[in-house]
Amino acid sequence: MLDQLDAIRLWLVSGFRANPTLAVLTLLLRVTGAVAPVLQVYGLKLIIDGALGHHSSSVLTGAVIISATLVLAMIIQCFEFAASQTMVDEVHTYLTHGVISTVAGIPGLEHHERPEIADRIELLRTESLPLTFSFTQQIGLISAAANAVAVLGILAAIHPVLLVLPLLGALRVWASLVSGGHQGRAREATAQYSRRADRLADVAASARHGLEVRVFGLQGDLLRMIDALLGVVQRRRGRAAAIGARYELAARLGFGLGYTASIVLVATLAGTDTGSAGDLALIVLLGARVEQTAAMVADAGRSTGQTVRAFARYAWLRRYARTAGATGSRSTPRRLDRGISLRDVSFRYPGTSVPVLRRLDVDLPAGGTVAIVGENGAGKSTLVKLLTRLYEPSEGSILVDGRPLAELDPEAWRTSTAVALQDFVRYELTAREAVGVGDLSHLEDPEAVRSAVRRGAAEQVVASLPRGLDTQLGREFTDGVDLSGGQWQRLALARAFMRPTPLLLALDEPTAALDPEAEYVLFRRYAAASAVAAARTGGITVLVSHRFATVRMADLILVLHGGRIVEQGSHHELIAKGGRYAELFELQARAYRTEW
Numbered sequence: 001m002l003d004q005l006d007a008i009r010l011w012l013v014s015g016f017r018a019n020p021t022l023a024v025l026t027l028l029l030r031v032t033g034a035v036a037p038v039l040q041v042y043g044l045k046l047i048i049d050g051a052l053g054h055h056s057s058s059v060l061t062g063a064v065i066i067s068a069t070l071v072l073a074m075i076i077q078c079f080e081f082a083a084s085q086t087m088v089d090e091v092h093t094y095l096t097h098g099v100i101s102t103v104a105g106i107p108g109l110e111h112h113e114r115p116e117i118a119d120r121i122e123l124l125r126t127e128s129l130p131l132t133f134s135f136t137q138q139i140g141l142i143s144a145a146a147n148a149v150a151v152l153g154i155l156a157a158i159h160p161v162l163l164v165l166p167l168l169g170a171l172r173v174w175a176s177l178v179s180g181g182h183q184g185r186a187r188e189a190t191a192q193y194s195r196r197a198d199r200l201a202d203v204a205a206s207a208r209h210g211l212e213v214r215v216f217g218l219q220g221d222l223l224r225m226i227d228a229l230l231g232v233v234q235r236r237r238g239r240a241a242a243i244g245a246r247y248e249l250a251a252r253l254g255f256g257l258g259y260t261a262s263i264v265l266v267a268t269l270a271g272t273d274t275g276s277a278g279d280l281a282l283i284v285l286l287g288a289r290v291e292q293t294a295a296m297v298a299d300a301g302r303s304t305g306q307t308v309r310a311f312a313r314y315a316w317l318r319r320y321a322r323t324a325g326a327t328g329s330r331s332t333p334r335r336l337d338r339g340i341s342l343r344d345v346s347f348r349y350p351g352t353s354v355p356v357l358r359r360l361d362v363d364l365p366a367g368g369t370v371a372i373v374g375e376n377g378a379g380k381s382t383l384v385k386l387l388t389r390l391y392e393p394s395e396g397s398i399l400v401d402g403r404p405l406a407e408l409d410p411e412a413w414r415t416s417t418a419v420a421l422q423d424f425v426r427y428e429l430t431a432r433e434a435v436g437v438g439d440l441s442h443l444e445d446p447e448a449v450r451s452a453v454r455r456g457a458a459e460q461v462v463a464s465l466p467r468g469l470d471t472q473l474g475r476e477f478t479d480g481v482d483l484s485g486g487q488w489q490r491l492a493l494a495r496a497f498m499r500p501t502p503l504l505l506a507l508d509e510p511t512a513a514l515d516p517e518a519e520y521v522l523f524r525r526y527a528a529a530s531a532v533a534a535a536r537t538g539g540i541t542v543l544v545s546h547r548f549a550t551v552r553m554a555d556l557i558l559v560l561h562g563g564r565i566v567e568q569g570s571h572h573e574l575i576a577k578g579g580r581y582a583e584l585f586e587l588q589a590r591a592y593r594t595e596w
């Protein structure tokens with residue numbers, strides 16, 4: 001209910017917030033444009049009655065009304081369309097900004113990974129048309145209401161019985177709303193199928209996945225899956241449309257009957273003292289007007305139903321964004337003296353029951369480099385997500401120099417951390433921006449960007465670009481340059497190094513696209529530089545890698561297996577222990593020896 005009320009409030013104010021002056025002007029133009037035709041019909045009645053009854057003043061008044069409203073209508077037609085179109089763009093920009101900033105502002109990742117939440121966000125993004133056209137619908141509704149008031153006044157003046165016509169018109173509006181409700185619910189119920197079909201269509205058609213799809217011969221299977229999903233969507237939506245059409249047909253028939261009866265009534269009255277030929281002309285023309293008004297209200301009402309539902313999703317998202325994810329207001333320490341400790345930390349992904357991390361108890365020392373190793377699915381990336389506070393532990397706590405991470409201001413913690421991930425983003429901006437977004441406050445600082453490029457060992461990538469850091473990245477842009485996977489990854493690493501002295505630097509297989517030697521050289525260089533920075537801030541580097549040549553450089557190595565830390569220590573300690581780490585290390589070393 002709260003969301004519904006908030007939705008209506010958001011719907012009512014969006015246009016006026018997007019561009020207040022133009023919104024008011026557009027509204028005035030539309031309302032005047034809606035009332036003018038009704039006045040014209042009334043002017044015609046005056047002319048007919050005046051001509052038949054030889055009242056020249058009545059004819060004159062009627063003529064003035066008609067000519068004035070015709071001129072007004074012409075002026076309105078010239079400006080109203082341009083004003084409405086501009087308002088559509090204004091509202092689109094305003095709401096797109098609102099939705100994206102709300103989604104991007106939600107701390108954590110839970111909203112992307114819980115299907116019921118992801119569906120709503122997806123609907124909001126993909127079905128944004130109701131939001132885009134919300135203002136034009138709103139003024140459509142207001143102008144239809146103004147038109148209806150004018151029509152009602154005139155009908156009541158002829159004969160109160162004629163008010164049955166607007167009532168029948170209201171029935172049409174109701175039928176249309178019911179029909180819209182059915183279709184809206186069908187859209188929501190099938191959102192997950194369309195979403196899956198869209199994802200598969202992306203895989204089937206995108207250049208990025210083209211090679212793999214062809215090599216595995218997946219085109220046929222993907223198409224069949226897409227067809228099956230879209231089939232479910234079409235059937236469900238088709239059924240809803242058919243139900244709606246039945247309601248609308250019944251309402252239209254009812255209106256048709258009422259209209260005919262009204263004409264008969266007024267024709268009968270025309271021959272008596274209580275009626276006139278002008279009234280007959282009025283009812284014939286106004287009856288059609290009531291039908292048009294009902295259609296206008298129905299259209300506006302139906303789309304308003306959709307719009308309010310879209311705004312309800314937006315209102316829900318705003319409320320969710322305010323309450324979801326990390327909270328806390330304690331300040332983050334400026335430097336780490338002791339480090340980060342995990343106490344009995346367990347974690348289950350939202351909506352799942354199996355713990356991915358189980359009772360982790362470990363101290364990550366200030367100023368140290370900690371490597372996490374383990375087989376695929378052991379929980380390495382999940383641990384990084386907990387440390388960067390994208391998720392909160394299900395049980396236990398993480399302490400930053402003794403302060404519970406859960407109590408720290410999430411925004412402050414985010415700015416104290418830096419990450420480079422295997423699944424990095426390819427920002428199709430200029431190279432300078434693609435690196436600089438790692439620390440927006442220094443985006444414009446050439447020395448900060450150059451230094452990050454150096455630390456990410458991306459100098460050669462930048463040197464190979466035609467306009468250096470000012471080169472546009474991305475093939476789809478004029479003069480845009482595409483990069484290899486490894487080159488993109490080096491820029492992603494440089495981005496992570498934009499924050500020169502983070503308290504936590506998380507590198508989750510950030511060099512998977514580089515060859516082992518390049519990774520090794522990079523980490524030696526990085527370890528030397530970070531040792532200097534760590535001495536100042538006590539910052540901790542957490543590194544996830546499957547390459548033991550890199551891992552062995554770490555001060556502390558955690559071996560994860562099935563969500564538990566099964567071994568921890570330095571490389572030499574773990575080798576001496578002869579356990580799982582030593583076994584994995586030996587396996588990899590043997591593979592390299594055999595290869596070389």
Ligand SMILES: Nc1ncnc2c1ncn2[C@@H]1O[C@H](COP(=O)(O)OP(=O)(O)OP(=O)(O)O)[C@@H](O)[C@H]1O
Nearest residue numbers: 113349352356374375376377378379380381382383
């Ligand atoms: N969003 C999620 N929702 C539910 N389960 C998830 C989610 N992300 C990961 N998992 C599960 O958590 C487990 C640990 O995944 P995680 O990505 O942490 O492993 P990893 O050790 O980093 O693996 P890899 O070496 O393959 O990157 C896996 O079983 C995975 O299926």
